[in-house]
Amino acid sequence: MNGTDCAIMLVDDHAVVREGYRSVLQKQPGLRVVAEACDGAEAYRLFKSAKPDLVIMDLSMPGIGGIEAVRRIRQWDKAAKILVFTMHQNAGFAVQAIRAGARGYVTKTSPPETLVRAVMDVLAGKIAISPDIDHELALSRLSGESSAADVLTAREFEVLRLLLAERSTDEIAETLHVSPKTVANLHSLIKDKLGVGSDIELVRLALRQGLLTQVDLGEA
Amino acid sequence: MNGTDCAIMLVDDHAVVREGYRSVLQKQPGLRVVAEACDGAEAYRLFKSAKPDLVIMDLSMPGIGGIEAVRRIRQWDKAAKILVFTMHQNAGFAVQAIRAGARGYVTKTSPPETLVRAVMDVLAGKIAISPDIDHELALSRLSGESSAADVLTAREFEVLRLLLAERSTDEIAETLHVSPKTVANLHSLIKDKLGVGSDIELVRLALRQGLLTQVDLGEA
DNA sequence: CAACCGCCGGGAAAATTTCACGATCTTGCT
């Protein structure tokens, strides 16, 4: 599927950005944009009918986000080739994306050639990571910054997610059917494990690691 | 400057997005892209030499952000026409942008025609706000959601900024040369005025209102 | 089986948040 025409699907909620993709990609012979979606749900639906050779996927989108869309598409077609193209210059997001089944991760700050190169690499079966993310990943390894998901147990992670999403300790206790005391204990333990002193730092860490996206906060 | 050629400068840190702008704009006769910048500082520098008729400006950029860039450009040229084009579908950001001197605010989710229309309107001397933001603004007025900056005094706002940026109460007290006790009192008062119960909600509110941008958190 | 670990919570000490109260200073109004 490399030698001749390759069908590509674009997924991004910003029309102007899709216009940009198209402008960059159509300069490459052998690439055709056959479908466009503006959120994760539409991406999944269109993928099944269009069966593109490659998906270029944004992460931050309304409703079903990019990570979840990658997961669903890969579940439907284990061989799907998905290249994540996002503004998030963040090792945490990259790890999540690759784990979800993406074949590449390129940031939007990258020059167009990097995108084209990544498209070609992924089509050729390779994994494509843009240089800035390579660097981020290297740094996070060197500094031993264990991504929250690793150091926390499943339960702790669940509590953290609720702490960031819900309002009070008592509400979380009710959701989990445990005593408020337990939630408070977990809350404290989480801050300890993550090495933060205050809730504010906790939120900042979560944002940095991509546990929370800025759009999640709007619908509070 | 409307009838014939209009010189436009693009400011966005994502190359592919600039490509998208160009692709959309060049379909309009009479518009020429004469300069491109990828951060606020470069935008200010280039504006002074290129003197474009219109600037299309993104908000979230590394270093000097879009709001500050708008402010500086308007300070240098009171007649500068700047159209903010951003992903933030957020009344708070829009208010900040217009106060800083922008002549328009359009979100990236808008269809290309909306952008083109806004460009024309701003060039014609009008103020252009995209419909979704109009709606957001209306909602925020109706719900009486007073933007943090309004209900807080200057001092309180400063403390809030430090709370979100620095680490401990004591560090903030030292920076402000007041007793830690005062900072704690202010901290409490701020949460009261903003109607939030926990620090986590405080951060979420701040994010929603654009007091803190996601990029600010990276360099923590 | 014994040892360990995640999970759940009680109790008490420690720390923090909240509240009530002045004192001082600026600002705006008459």
Added chain:
DNA sequence: AGCAAGATCGTGAAATTTTCCCGGCGGTTG
């Protein structure tokens, strides 16, 4: 000028929360 309002800063004490230490329960592993 005189006065009222409110912003700022601080104190101290009460109320609440956070933190720490403890034990019990169930599952897994050596």
